[in-house]
Amino acid sequence: MIELILYGDKMSKKFKIEIMILILFSLVSIIFVYNDHFLYKTPIMKVTEVKNGTKNSEMFKETYYNQEIKGIIKNGKYKGKEIKINNLVSKTGVYGDIVEKGNELLIEMSKTGEVNELIGVKRDKYLVILLVLFIDSIILVAGKKGVQTLISFFINIIVSAIAIFIFQKKFTTLNLLLLYIGVSVLFIVLSLFITNGKSKKTLSAIISSIASLFISFGLAFLIVKIYGGELSIWSMEYIEAVYDYENFFYVTILLCGLGAIMDISITISSSLNELIEKDPKIKKSALIKSGREISKDIVGTMTNVMLYTCYTPIVPMVFLAIKNNMKLFDALTFYGEVDLIAVFTSSISIVLAIPISLFIAIHILKPSKKEVQE
């Protein structure tokens, strides 16, 4: 779509209608989420006034805001009622919410209508704004392919949700790792199939993704099992809630590189497919050579993607720790070891996926000598 806008070509009628639908959809979703108070069971208050008093706690040295908040309730039984609420928050915003005028807050109320406490800021609108931006940009940039990608993405979310739901119900008896190995295979088959359609190319990508996943995860599993030692598993977020904590760690490693493995497999099998279609008599050695050339280009930036995506989120926690005089190295080991392991294991998966995909793609895609002669 974007070509038409940039180069000012004549827009077809169909295209105009599509753009109108997209704009309409975006506006409706955003207006809706700004007025969805009636859907909430939790009372929501709109802040009309905030007074910031400073208060120094005696237990700690830090400075706190003691915020006196006035507002009007927007939904439920007490709609329209004016209420006051106090909010104690550290000036640096490490914990809790710094309320501003115009914010909407979720609050807890007793049955008689007294205000108990502040739950948090109503954030759903920001998620919806970003989601709308994502959907709009993907459709504008990629058109039909964008819609396909969106469908595959939402199917992945549904599969993940079902897997999480099953595990929530049976978390004490079910083996988390086995469940997610099964789910990963499902993820691979579904997403490659939806975005690339039924073809030999897809088949080759699916088989090589599954093979790479098992081989690289097996390798990582062995290294961790043998040389594991004292892992700081307990610093992982949410670990206390997970009954099967060791397997939770392995699942983190397993899933982290999954997308990257699929990426390598489909890139290699589609480019080899391209080469074979152009010249069915192409030699095996030539295929291997160009396959390696292509993969060299991807690996460097892919490992970088894994690093920045998986390792950067430890920054706030490590920062808080080192500001509290924890040594940098200790803080990095304690809060970031698991994330760094995930970065390295997924990088290993990325590199291993190359020869595996090459091998499988050549065997599946290359026509036998008989077929060529015919």
Added chain:
Amino acid sequence: MITLLSITLLVLLLIIGRSRGFKTYITLYLGIFLIILYLLLMKSGLNPIILSIIICMLATLSTLFIINGVNIKTKTSFVSIMIVLLFIFTLIFIIVKRGNIQGFSMESLEAIGGYSYDIGTNMIDVMIGMYLICIIGTIIDTSISISSAMNEVLENNQHLNSKELFKSGMNVGRDIMSTTINTLYFAIIANFIGFFLWHRGATFEYVLNYKAFDQEVIQLLISFIGSIMIIPITAYISSITLKRKKIFNFKEKKQDR
């Protein structure tokens, strides 16, 4: 154990990629070093947002110019990346500030309980900086793939005009886009498993407005938006710069004769 994993990775990279593999390894460690540098400089009291922009620039420079060398492709990518970064920065700034996305929520209370909150640096800024550094990897990845591919296309078909070149860049971008979205989604999905186990029985409206959940979702969505936005921007700038370079080279050759 990290040492062992790191050595395994090095060996594999050397076997598969030779010198290119070694460069990849160096860039990976440079990335880790940059994140550590970010933490240290932030600790000394520098502004996290300004710092994060500098770190992003350094990360882009090191990845592009070490792995791919200094040439028209990487220069074009660098400019496009900076434009996207500026846009994402504006978006993130508004959302983090209005939505109070900074800091920690209930499940981290135990971990942060012993610490003083009086750290002298605003967590809002730290959060914005973190988001910017988070997405830089994927933007670089997409951008360099597109500009290299467009360069290849032009080498093989010299007659293409800039509009046709732009179209082929967009085609390459679309192919990368769907796999990038997959990669990003799976890279952070494990956190959601833990989250939903912790908040067993939580209502939909509770989860949707919960800080820790929103932090992850926002990270995912802005990485998506960044990696999509970079496609037309890189394709457009490349279509102009690559074409101009071709004409320029052509003139030079003529003069030589």
